[in-house]
Amino acid sequence: MSVHFRKLALIGIGLIGSSIALAARRQGLVEVISIATRKQETLDQARDLELGDIYTLDAAEAVRGADLVILCAPVGAYEEIAKAIAPALSPGAIVSDVGSVKAHVVKVVAPHLPDTVSFIPGHPIAGTEHSGPAAGFAELFAGRWCILTPQPGASTADAEKLAAFWEGMGSNVEIMEAAHHDMVLAITSHIPHLIAYNIVGTADDLESVTKSEVIKFSAGGFRDFTRIAASDPVMWRDVFLTNRDAVLEMLGRFLGDLSVLQKAVETGDGPALESIFTRTRAIRRSIISAGQETAAADFGRPHEAPPAPAIPFVREHGGGDDA
Amino acid sequence: MSVHFRKLALIGIGLIGSSIALAARRQGLVEVISIATRKQETLDQARDLELGDIYTLDAAEAVRGADLVILCAPVGAYEEIAKAIAPALSPGAIVSDVGSVKAHVVKVVAPHLPDTVSFIPGHPIAGTEHSGPAAGFAELFAGRWCILTPQPGASTADAEKLAAFWEGMGSNVEIMEAAHHDMVLAITSHIPHLIAYNIVGTADDLESVTKSEVIKFSAGGFRDFTRIAASDPVMWRDVFLTNRDAVLEMLGRFLGDLSVLQKAVETGDGPALESIFTRTRAIRRSIISAGQETAAADFGRPHEAPPAPAIPFVREHGGGDDA
Numbered sequence: 317m318s319v320h321f322r323k324l325a326l327i328g329i330g331l332i333g334s335s336i337a338l339a340a341r342r343q344g345l346v347e348v349i350s351i352a353t354r355k356q357e358t359l360d361q362a363r364d365l366e367l368g369d370i371y372t373l374d375a376a377e378a379v380r381g382a383d384l385v386i387l388c389a390p391v392g393a394y395e396e397i398a399k400a401i402a403p404a405l406s407p408g409a410i411v412s413d414v415g416s417v418k419a420h421v422v423k424v425v426a427p428h429l430p431d432t433v434s435f436i437p438g439h440p441i442a443g444t445e446h447s448g449p450a451a452g453f454a455e456l457f458a459g460r461w462c463i464l465t466p467q468p469g470a471s472t473a474d475a476e477k478l479a480a481f482w483e484g485m486g487s488n489v490e491i492m493e494a495a496h497h498d499m500v501l502a503i504t505s506h507i508p509h510l511i512a513y514n515i516v517g518t519a520d521d522l523e524s525v526t527k528s529e530v531i532k533f534s535a536g537g538f539r540d541f542t543r544i545a546a547s548d549p550v551m552w553r554d555v556f557l558t559n560r561d562a563v564l565e566m567l568g569r570f571l572g573d574l575s576v577l578q579k580a581v582e583t584g585d586g587p588a589l590e591s592i593f594t595r596t597r598a599i600r601r602s603i604i605s606a607g608q609e610t611a612a613a614d615f616g617r618p619h620e621a622p623p624a625p626a627i628p629f630v631r632e633h634g635g636g637d638d639a
Numbered sequence: 640m641s642v643h644f645r646k647l648a649l650i651g652i653g654l655i656g657s658s659i660a661l662a663a664r665r666q667g668l669v670e671v672i673s674i675a676t677r678k679q680e681t682l683d684q685a686r687d688l689e690l691g692d693i694y695t696l697d698a699a700e701a702v703r704g705a706d707l708v709i710l711c712a713p714v715g716a717y718e719e720i721a722k723a724i725a726p727a728l729s730p731g732a733i734v735s736d737v738g739s740v741k742a743h744v745v746k747v748v749a750p751h752l753p754d755t756v757s758f759i760p761g762h763p764i765a766g767t768e769h770s771g772p773a774a775g776f777a778e779l780f781a782g783r784w785c786i787l788t789p790q791p792g793a794s795t796a797d798a799e800k801l802a803a804f805w806e807g808m809g810s811n812v813e814i815m816e817a818a819h820h821d822m823v824l825a826i827t828s829h830i831p832h833l834i835a836y837n838i839v840g841t842a843d844d845l846e847s848v849t850k851s852e853v854i855k856f857s858a859g860g861f862r863d864f865t866r867i868a869a870s871d872p873v874m875w876r877d878v879f880l881t882n883r884d885a886v887l888e889m890l891g892r893f894l895g896d897l898s899v900l901q902k903a904v905e906t907g908d909g910p911a912l913e914s915i916f917t918r919t920r921a922i923r924r925s926i927i928s929a930g931q932e933t934a935a936a937d938f939g940r941p942h943e944a945p946p947a948p949a950i951p952f953v954r955e956h957g958g959g960d961d962a
Binding site: 339342343392416441442443444445446451453454455456457458459460461463484485486488490499500501503504505506507508509510511512513514515516517518519520521522524525527529530531532533534535536537538539540541542543544545546547549550552553556557560563564566567569570571573574577578580581582584586589590592593594595596597599600601602603606608609610613614615616617618619620621622623 | 662665666715739764765766767768769774776777778779780781782783784786807808809811813822823824826827828829830831832833834835836837838839840841842843844845847848850852853854855856857858859860861862863864865866867868869870872873875876879880883886887889890892893894896897900901903904905907909912913915916917918919920922923924925926929931932933936937938939940941942943944945946
């Protein structure tokens with residue numbers, strides 16, 4: 317399906333916003349891109365990177381005449397943005413977003429929007445640990461899933477048009493209820509971030525093990541957690557402030573399972589440990605088969621070559637066995 | 640420092656053993672490599688991969704005449720191996736290992752070894768989620784740390800010779816007490832594995848979120864945890880059976896910190912969340928600076944290109960602003 321929007325307004329231009337700008341432009345999905353930010357500094361960066369065509373500190377100005385508006389700011393700023401843009405939205409426009417929570421977004425944004433627009437909150441399940449307008453790249457969404465949660469009043473045609481926009485950037489699209497989205501993301505994203513932030517903090521606070529030791533010996537597993545624990549702090553603060561119930565429910569499950577594992581360690585229950593550790597390989601294999609992970613060992617991290625051999629080996633004894 | 644061993648005996652030939660065989664051979668650090676395994680099948684694989692010169696199911700036979708013996712089997716098998724090889728060890732040989740715990744290894748191995756050998760347990764902090772003889776590669780140890788824990792009776796010269804062997808394969812070497820090693824690894828490796836195994840299990844057990852959803856949307860963070868949760872189950876069972884006290888202490892710290900974070904989510908304490916989430920970026924930066932992690936976004940995972948643009952964009956209206 318071919319899709320074109322005449323004017324795309326991006327409110328906020330961090331990692332996700334800038335990646336949309338680059339991908340939508342490269343894929344020929346939009347004519348004009350207008351970008352609004354809260355801070356002048358971010359706007360200047362976006363202009364220097366040539367991410368759009370129109371740059372403004374006024375979100376209402378940015379959305380004027382736009383047929384697609386995507387909120388790409390931290391979720392905590394959404395209500396204020398919704399109030400500001402509502403009077404300037406064009407009838408027939410699609411209003412969407414990229415926030416990591418959905419029920420809260422519906423709650424704070426929907427009441428402010430006019431009936432004349434289609435409100436279809438979205439969430440691309442893609443990202444890196446980097447943030448800001450310079451972190452974006454056009455390939456970010458390729459092969460990843462984007463979840464859309466159309467609200468009452470949004471036409472099917474508009475949902476299909478927005479889906480085609482994401483597909484045009486290489487995404488797969490799934491439609492679901494906002495509340496279900498929040499439960500799915502609590503376990504696949506929010507709890508992983510919470511425990512990654514937590515263990516990095518724990519390691520940082522120890523007295524028995526120095527920070528230098530944590531850093532040196534991090535290749536034993538710890539470093540894997542530091543990637544998502546390096547994600548944008550404000551964005552993640554907002555996630556935990558706005559998806560509290562689902563996060564606490566999934567955290568309760570996680571802690572319940574962890575106490576079983578703790579007990580197995582305490583009592584030295586080898587068969588229980590081995591059985592828990594065996595079943596988890598299958599999930600990784602499925603994720604790789606589904607195209608959501610690289611099959612390369614160690615995420616494909618580069619491995620340096622060992623140093624050049626000191627002295628070429630010379631066999632002194634003709635044999636070479638254990639005689 | 641140039642170092643040569645006349646005969647290296649590897650007891651066990653999984654990911655680490657096979658990587659030592661390949662690196663030691665390529666770097667010219669050894670003359671002869673003898674390999675012993677418990678299972679015929681693994682031995683045949685090692686022979687097919689041409690990892691060594693001598694292949695046997697008899698560990699005692701493998702160590703005969705060796706000046707360097709490295710145990711590369713799961714730690715749970717060490718005591719039996721120590722008893723089996725003790726009578727065949729050559730006077731002056733260095734006996735080492737690659738196990739993920741050290742105090743337990745000293746406890747079960749040292750009593751069986753003759754006074755005529757230097758016992759220097761070791762632990763290369765390197766690996767991937769793959770296991771078995773075919774998973775090894777010569778670059779595995781390059782740039783990574785190897786910890787050595789020389790025991791009373793081991794000469795300084797032998798410790799230096801073993802350090803030079805690891806340096807010859809590209810490692811950095813650090814000497815420490817076995818008990819301290821176990822505390823350092825509990826936080827940098829064992830707890831990360833425990834919570835990774837745990838969250839993968841939690842996700843697998845949910846009824847409210849399907850397995851298919853966990854897989855599809857894993858790029859939100861979850862998939863990062865599946866890598867170390869795909870590690871060898873028997874090896875990790877043994878780690879938790881043999882480093883219980885340090886693991887439980889570090890787990891207690893982790894859970895204490897997590898309850899603070901849980902409380903902050905419950906009470907909606909935004910400033911506390913933001914402050915916890917902000918401090919963790921610095922550690923990742925330090926790990927990258929220390930050469931223990933790639934600076935590339937997303938571990939350098941490959942990103943596919945989005946599909947080719949459907950139709951080249953044609954500007955219909957000369958302008959291109961929001962008029």
